[in-house]
Amino acid sequence: MNPITTTLKTLKVRIRDKHAPVLRQWAFECNQVWNFANAYTAEYSTMPIPGVGWVRSNITAFDLAKQQAAYKKERGFTLHSQTVQEVTEAHAKARKQFKKDKLRWRISGGSQRSLGWIPFKSGAAVWKDGQVRYNKHFFKVWDSL
Numbered sequence: 001m002n003p004i005t006t007t008l009k010t011l012k013v014r015i016r017d018k019h020a021p022v023l024r025q026w027a028f029e030c031n032q033v034w035n036f037a038n039a040y041t042a043e044y045s046t047m048p049i050p051g052v053g054w055v056r057s058n059i060t061a062f063d064l065a066k067q068q069a070a071y072k073k074e075r076g077f078t079l080h081s082q083t084v085q086e087v088t089e090a091h092a093k094a095r096k097q098f099k100k101d102k103l104r105w106r107i108s109g110g111s112q113r114s115l116g117w118i119p120f121k122s123g124a125a126v127w128k129d130g131q132v133r134y135n136k137h138f139f140k141v142w143d144s145l
Contacts, residue, residue, distance in 0.1 A: 086119035
């Protein structure tokens, strides 16, 4: 019997300029979710235990999920919840990879801003009839790249 294989696809398309405002907003929201995860994990990475001292706590993406959902609702973000989960998982993976409690902040404005980044879970973004469909939005793409 053949083992099941997973295929990863990266879709690169040029989105028409009329969609730029919503994509910029989502990229900003992704940066804010990243920064919230960064602040939360930095603050709660060590906990004081009376009589023992400071003990390291390993906060995972799963642990952050509830706080991220409340933060998204409080801020009124229009990001899909799957995207919030992907940003949180990417943050946790980077923290584990670099063995750090706090990573660099993602800046949304100015000359040092981070590039626009909107991660999607598999199946969240669908390519159909020359359009990318995601989070109740339809993005028309350029005919040629």
